[in-house]
Amino acid sequence: MTEVVVPIGPHHPALKEPVNFKVVADGETIVRLELDVSYNHRGIEKAAEQRDFVRVVPLLERVCGICSHSHTTVFVKGIEEAMKVQIPPRAQYIRTIVAELERIHSHLLWFGVAAHEIGFNTLFMWTWRDREAVQDMLEEMTGNRVNYGINEVGGVRRDLTPEQIQAALKRLPHLEDRIAKYRDMVNKEATMMIRFRGVGKLSKDDILKLGAVGPTARASGVDYDIRKDDPYIAYADVPWQVITDTHGDVYGRTLVRIGELQQSLQIVRYCLENLPAGPIKITTPRAAPRGEILSRYEAPRGELVHFIRTNNTDKVERLDIRTPTLANWTSVAVSLVHQNLADIPVIVAAIDPCLSCTSRITIVNERGKKTGEMTWDELSAHGREFYRKRGRA
Amino acid sequence: MSELLKVEQVAKAMEGLGTVDAMKPNRIRVATTPAKVKEAVQRALKDLKCDHVVQIAAVDNGKSFELIYNLTGPHHTVVSILLELPRDKPEVPTASDLLPPAGLYERQIHDLLGIVFVGHPNLKRIILNEDWPENEFPMRKDWKPNPNTFYGGVHTEEAK
Secondary structure: OOEEEEEEOOOOOOOOOEOEEEEEEEOOEEEEEEEEOHHHOOOHHHHHHHOEHHHHHHHHHOOOOOOHHHHHHHHHHHHHHHHOOOOOHHHHHHHHHHHHHHHHHHHHHHHHHHHHHOOOHHHHHHHHHHHHHHHHHHHHHHOOOOOOOOEEOOEEOOOOOHHHHHHHHHHHHHHHHHHHHHHHHHOOOHHHHHHHOOOOOOOHHHHHHHOOOHHHHHOOOOOOOHHHHOOOOOOOOOOOOOOOOOOOOHHHHHHHHHHHHHHHHHHHHHHHHOOOOOOOEOOOOOOOOOEEEEEEEEEOOEEEEEEEEEOOOOEEEEEEEEOHHHHHHHHHHHHHOOOEHHHHHHHHHHOOOOOEOOOOEEEEEOOOOOEEEEOHHHHHHHHHHHHHHHHHO | OOOOOOHHHHHHHOOOOOEEEEEEOOEEEEEEOHHHHHHHHHHHHHOOOOOEEEEEEEEEOOOEEEEEEEEEOOOOOEEEEEEEEEOOOOEEEOOOOOOOOHHHHHHHHHHHHOOEEEOOOOOOOOOOOOOOOOOOOOOOOOOOOOOOOOOOOOOOOOOO
């Protein structure tokens, strides 16, 4: 059959950031993939050079609408390291609680999106309802549902009252119960078994060669997790485990994320029950001495890195951000090769990309005989139909 | 979990390539030159068992450009390979053949700072919008937006 170029992107409301793929397909099989991630470049790194440390934190909170706490924590912990200051333990625990709640709502969001892409909309409704409970917890603690505004250089901006801690602890059993149910479901539910197993497979060697991070890497048996490898905030004090899996496919990535949900709930419970007393912030100097910090953080999607240069002023000389999604693209491009066109939505969704995808797909026959257009929804529908037919045959 | 790398180990592996110093117990920096960077990356992969590229950081320090290849591995130590590039001829051999994920990172650096990675198979625009003018590199310290240049988006009366 003739090779066909399928441009996908750049806009789709279900995912978070715009990206454009040019998928070269031979019939139903994918041959090659090129990508363009330019659509959401807002010059944040340049803007960060113009603002002092107080003003740059709210800016970085807006790098991403899901990992908003990740971007501020990685930055403030880098600046605190450059200033050589230690923040109080209570502040570290509060940062950890928010970070893990963020991971829970992000993984639940991912699980819902993945369920939606395979046409299992009931699960999508369930996970997003449970995610609401997590966002309510975040709202009660920080005052905000998305950009929590809890971090500042030198500590956190809001303390937790005993009533807030009790209210949060009361919400945990329900979530623990729900997540145990999902774990059970993944191993039994036929739709998930058919659509996740063996799809987008990456071996351990592939992962290391292609530099994938986060749950994508851990699902192939690579145990890299910055929370263990280079512990920050309260992770060294809290009992928890790195979750890995050996399936290496979308199914494995689902199992890893569900395992991480359980670990995160355990961390949140521990931090709430053992919250140290004391102040929540310290006064820091205005400026940071000349230095170079490589600040690493385990965001929900994987290793997030802020490279920070300081130069004796109250502004950064350079802030270089490497997001987990950028690190994972190379692996997506490889894991899609030889897969079915029908599997694009679920494989792309499996790395939990921070991208907003397609409103329109143009299918162009390379001979120029035929041009058709397809929306992402139609591609998803094509995926479901493809497997439905195959199931019957 | 294996032990952190020691400065002496790194110094031995990087012999003849440049100076080695520990910035933190788990971060060791090797300062080398553009001509020797591939050799340094190769030795980090082979002799120091690095298997993960954390990031390639690119800095404009006002006088020259700096590239920092941050690599890590099962030893959980970050090996930072630092090199400086002159402003008038910012060229360095690509590392994308040794480190596949570096391909994307190098394209991004090429877009923002105009550093040319010699031998890169596909050094096309990735992070700036498609209507961004050629030869304008926004992350350079001496870059100023020109009021008469069109930087993308919707054409307005004033921009014409």
